[in-house]
Amino acid sequence: MKAETxxxxxxxxxxxxxxxxxxxxxxxxxxxxxxxxxVTLDALCDAAEVSKRTFFRYFDSKEDVAMAPAQDxxxxxxxVLETCPADGRPLLTLFEDALAEAIGRMPADGWAxxxxxxxxxxxxxxxxxxxxxxxxxxxxxxxLALVDRRLALPGPDxxxxxxxxxxxxxxxxxxxxxxxxxxxxxxxxxxxxxRLRATAAELPSVLTARAEPHA
Amino acid sequence: MKAETxxxxxxxxxxxxxxxxxxxxxxxxxxxxxxxxxVTLDALCDAAEVSKRTFFRYFDSKEDVAMAPAQDxxxxxxxVLETCPADGRPLLTLFEDALAEAIGRMPADGWAxxxxxxxxxxxxxxxxxxxxxxxxxxxxxxxLALVDRRLALPGPDxxxxxxxxxxxxxxxxxxxxxxxxxxxxxxxxxxxxxRLRATAAELPSVLTARAEPHA
DNA sequence: TAGGCTTGTGCCACTGAGTGGCAGATTCTT
DNA sequence: AAGAATCTGCCACTCAGTGGCACAAGCCTA
Numbered sequence: 001m002k003a004e005t006x007x008x009x010x011x012x013x014x015x016x017x018x019x020x021x022x023x024x025x026x027x028x029x030x031x032x033x034x035x036x037x038x039v040t041l042d043a044l045c046d047a048a049e050v051s052k053r054t055f056f057r058y059f060d061s062k063e064d065v066a067m068a069p070a071q072d073x074x075x076x077x078x079x080v081l082e083t084c085p086a087d088g089r090p091l092l093t094l095f096e097d098a099l100a101e102a103i104g105r106m107p108a109d110g111w112a113x114x115x116x117x118x119x120x121x122x123x124x125x126x127x128x129x130x131x132x133x134x135x136x137x138x139x140x141x142x143x144l145a146l147v148d149r150r151l152a153l154p155g156p157d158x159x160x161x162x163x164x165x166x167x168x169x170x171x172x173x174x175x176x177x178x179x180x181x182x183x184x185x186x187x188x189x190x191x192x193x194x195r196l197r198a199t200a201a202e203l204p205s206v207l208t209a210r211a212e213p214h215a
Numbered sequence: 216m217k218a219e220t221x222x223x224x225x226x227x228x229x230x231x232x233x234x235x236x237x238x239x240x241x242x243x244x245x246x247x248x249x250x251x252x253x254v255t256l257d258a259l260c261d262a263a264e265v266s267k268r269t270f271f272r273y274f275d276s277k278e279d280v281a282m283a284p285a286q287d288x289x290x291x292x293x294x295v296l297e298t299c300p301a302d303g304r305p306l307l308t309l310f311e312d313a314l315a316e317a318i319g320r321m322p323a324d325g326w327a328x329x330x331x332x333x334x335x336x337x338x339x340x341x342x343x344x345x346x347x348x349x350x351x352x353x354x355x356x357x358x359l360a361l362v363d364r365r366l367a368l369p370g371p372d373x374x375x376x377x378x379x380x381x382x383x384x385x386x387x388x389x390x391x392x393x394x395x396x397x398x399x400x401x402x403x404x405x406x407x408x409x410r411l412r413a414t415a416a417e418l419p420s421v422l423t424a425r426a427e428p429h430a
Numbered sequence: 431t432a433g434g435c436t437t438g439t440g441c442c443a444c445t446g447a448g449t450g451g452c453a454g455a456t457t458c459t460t
Numbered sequence: 461a462a463g464a465a466t467c468t469g470c471c472a473c474t475c476a477g478t479g480g481c482a483c484a485a486g487c488c489t490a
Contacts, residue, residue, distance in 0.1 A: 134345035
């Protein structure tokens with residue numbers, strides 16, 4: 001990941017960004033080789049040359065640092081949602097488009113690799129998975145409040161429908177991530193968007209799909 | 216919650232069930248009055264008159280004990296899914312029906328109250344929410360494996376569609392729980408099923424619902 | 431009903447995540 | 461250059477969760 005920071009930022013802010021990024025990089029590196037539970041916070045802080053106290057000024061938990069790149073997408077998503085045109089698109093399409101754009105905004109050079117590392121780790125570490133799901137849930141609630149403020153949700157169940165649409169989006173994103181992570185190579189943001197679209201395309205048939213017993 | 220246990224069970228098993236239920240009851244009672252974080256494990260174990268070591272022989276974590284009643288539904292769900300007829304119903308309907316039956320199997324006398332207490336707690340306690348979501352995710356995976364074994368999932372995307380259907384079910388259940396918890400009274404399993412059905416009925420319109428900017 | 435056998439429990443010491451407080455260092459402002 | 465604001469390091473602390481071992485309670489034969 002590039003450590004390059006806008007030179008307009010004051011020195012103090014640049015240093016903070018660098019420390020943060022250093023923690024993310026070394027964390028994912030160490031976790032990747034020794035496993036999440038195989039690395040104590042003390043060891044991580046030692047490697048990153050910060051005190052444990054400082055670590056917790058940047059991240060809320062040990063899990064947090066490994067999920068930071070993935071969380072960036074959702075922060076961007078909220079930002080897109082805040083400013084995107086509220087035309088007549090179906091709500092779910094609007095959300096999909098916003099998420100696709102948010103993914104597109106991610107830095108092209110190191111982000112994908114960090115997300116990949118984070119997801120692979122989450123697959124092996126229940127507590128990371130839990131934190132990830134909880135984060136998505138919180139983001140969903142924030143997004144709902146945002147949408148409720150900006151848009152007129154029609155009908156008495158408008159709020160519920162919007163919430164369901166957001167829940168659906170989260171589900172689609174996770175399944176898209178699954179298949180994206182599973183592929184052997186070509187882990188680009190663009191490819192992730194492609195998989196998101198493909199997963200979304202399955203949705204209508206999910207509502208009606210049938211299955212027969214084995215022959 | 217009834218402590219009555221089948222008299223056919225050996226004494227040792229009956230004792231275990233009683234200890235387990237005592238832990239659940241006192242936990243939800245203490246958490247309810249002093250908050251999840253306001254009660255240490257030592258205090259809880261002291262109140263339930265067991266050692267901390269014993270607590271962890273019954274539950275994997277402090278969060279676990281408060282979620283036990285809610286988890287029972289999903290255990291029952293897997294059981295229903297294992298034995299239900301695999302007729303031509305749409306997959307999602309099949310899942311819905313199975314969950315409805317699982318809810319119906321819950322004991323009528325104290326279960327609803329415990330789930331209610333657990334959910335209210337989860338709304339205030341991020342770590343409980345996280346554990347709950349993670350548990351549902353794990354159950355989803357187990358269910359998928361089960362379905363894959365029992366049913367012929369058609370097409371190359373059959374697996375994905377089944378997974379999405381299960382994800383949808385979990386989302387529907389959570390939204391149903393939300394509205395069930397929000398109502399002032401009448402917290403019965405039957406009412407929860409009613410709300411699950413009502414939420415599911417919204418699903419088709421979610422895929423196409425639109426929203427306009429505020430007037 | 432006394433013997434061993436299995437299984438559950440209590441106790442204790444330990445690891446590791448996360449927090450509060452304060453003193454000292456670094457950056458910003460004027 | 462000095463003072464204000466902010467960030468960091470250090471240390472002691474709480475509490476969740478684990479491993480190990482001795483003991484006790486239910487179980488099963490003779």
